[in-house]
Amino acid sequence: MWRKVTATSFSSLKSSIFFKRLHLQQATKHNAASASAVSRFATVAPLQEKDGRCPFITFVLGGPGSGKGTQCIKIVETFGFKHLSAGDLLRREMVSNSEYGSMILNTIKEGRIVPSEVTVKLILKEMESSDNHKFLIDGFPRSEENRIAFEKISGAEPDVVLFFDCPEDVMVKRVLSRNQGRIDDNIDTIKKRLKVFEALNLPVIDYYAKKGKVHRINAVGTVDEIFEQVRPVFKACEQKALNRS
Numbered sequence: 001m002w003r004k005v006t007a008t009s010f011s012s013l014k015s016s017i018f019f020k021r022l023h024l025q026q027a028t029k030h031n032a033a034s035a036s037a038v039s040r041f042a043t044v045a046p047l048q049e050k051d052g053r054c055p056f057i058t059f060v061l062g063g064p065g066s067g068k069g070t071q072c073i074k075i076v077e078t079f080g081f082k083h084l085s086a087g088d089l090l091r092r093e094m095v096s097n098s099e100y101g102s103m104i105l106n107t108i109k110e111g112r113i114v115p116s117e118v119t120v121k122l123i124l125k126e127m128e129s130s131d132n133h134k135f136l137i138d139g140f141p142r143s144e145e146n147r148i149a150f151e152k153i154s155g156a157e158p159d160v161v162l163f164f165d166c167p168e169d170v171m172v173k174r175v176l177s178r179n180q181g182r183i184d185d186n187i188d189t190i191k192k193r194l195k196v197f198e199a200l201n202l203p204v205i206d207y208y209a210k211k212g213k214v215h216r217i218n219a220v221g222t223v224d225e226i227f228e229q230v231r232p233v234f235k236a237c238e239q240k241a242l243n244r245s
């Protein structure tokens, strides 16, 4: 299993490099643009250099309400991935007496993006504590800065990027009827989130598209119809994912 195989490398990465760097960065302001992120996060040795193996990572991207979380549940059921929703991790952190609680609350309320250090730390912690080696990272990276932070700090890249492509009017309708009591599921915040998605998240999708990693899914249709587009993506890489275990 991935965690057992790489526990040493990942733990030492965590204690020796990631957390030390994190403390340094937390003392600074978090508003750096993606360009400066390149220099803010020093490169670490890729996980696979340490033991020849690395986790199988899928980034699940798309605008608010495009159906990322819904499809992740089906992917988990069918292909046995571990689902990590960045939004859920941040909401859990927010209500856990964390020092970041009020910052996360205000950021989500405004539809902005939480500083990369915080989100990457939560994601890597979950990955490390999981026995699974196949991960769906849902709703992350949301910006080039997020992407660079993850890749530099973890030394890993996604194997697959799913992009749920959905018209804005459909996304707005779905979010407004989501009914999960979320502080950001109101029309004012949705408008801001759509702008942030276009300005900051589409460049991430473009970046991975140029690397041939993006699978565009037409996110209009029933949940089952959409999953029939998703299924072949994972069927095609089942063997590759298995080889990582």
Ligand SMILES: Nc1ncnc2c1ncn2[C@@H]1O[C@H](COP(=O)(O)OP(=O)(O)O)[C@@H](O)[C@H]1O
Pocket: 062, 063, 064, 065, 066, 067, 068, 069, 070, 071, 174, 175, 177, 178, 179, 219, 220, 221, 222, 223, 226
């Ligand atoms: N294909 C679909 N058709 C209709 N409603 C959907 C579909 N997929 C998801 N939904 C609903 O839309 C809302 C947003 O879906 P969700 O999976 O939470 O999206 P995201 O994680 O991308 O924001 C939820 O209430 C969900 O039940």
Ligand SMILES: O=c1ccn([C@@H]2O[C@H](COP(=O)(O)OP(=O)(O)O)[C@@H](O)[C@H]2O)c(=O)[nH]1
Pocket: 062, 063, 064, 065, 068, 069, 085, 086, 087, 088, 090, 107, 108, 109, 111, 112, 113, 114, 115, 119, 138, 139, 140, 141, 142, 146, 184, 193
């Ligand atoms: O990597 C992330 C993921 C989420 N968020 C914040 O959390 C909110 C909700 O994210 P989630 O993925 O749950 O929303 P969804 O797209 O599923 O509606 C976003 O608008 C952001 O404010 C963030 O800052 N960084």
Ligand SMILES: [Mg+2]
Pocket: 068, 069, 085, 087, 139
């Ligand atoms: Mg979601």
